[in-house]
Amino acid sequence: MTALSGDLALDAWPLVAWLEADPITAPRIRQLFRTAAAGAARLHINAINLGEVFYIAARRRGHSVALELISELRSRLLVVPAADELIMAAALLKAGGGISYADAFAAATAIALNLTLVTGDPELRRLVRRQPALKLHWLGQH
Secondary structure, eight states, X not given: OOOOOEEEXXXXXXXXXXXXXXXXXXXXXXXXXXXXXXXXXXXXEEHHHHHHHHHHHHHHHOHHHHHHHXXXXXXXXXXXXXXHHHHHHHHHHHHTSSSOHHHHHHHHHHHHHTOXXXXXXXXXXHHTTTOTTOEEEEOSOO
16 A cells, blocks of 8 residues: 555545454554554544444444444544535435445545545445545555
8 A cells, every 4th residue: 555644534444444454454554543643644534434333343343342442443533523514415425326325424525525535445436437526545456
């Protein structure tokens, strides 16, 4: 992965891969966390996507582990609230089809704040075709 810096958005995909210790993605996310801790990047996540990470962690690892994870992530990430304008922007992306509602929030956040979205989610990669304002840093397979 090329070194990322500046303001970036994350969706749930890379954080779940990090949580699951994916051998390819987890080291990349750990490096991104180190870059942010050094002050060379600021990592944003929409509150809806943080909730997505929480429910996946709770389902796979239990409620208490999920709470600890969210506490750790809140110390590393800037949480973007799901304000009315962002909700409507995400809803319009969802209305276009081919994307989950949570992924629509990740995309809408990146577009609204002019951030590059760090992901490996194929739905978001397909969305770029119809939303050229969406910039991705791809972590997924091909």
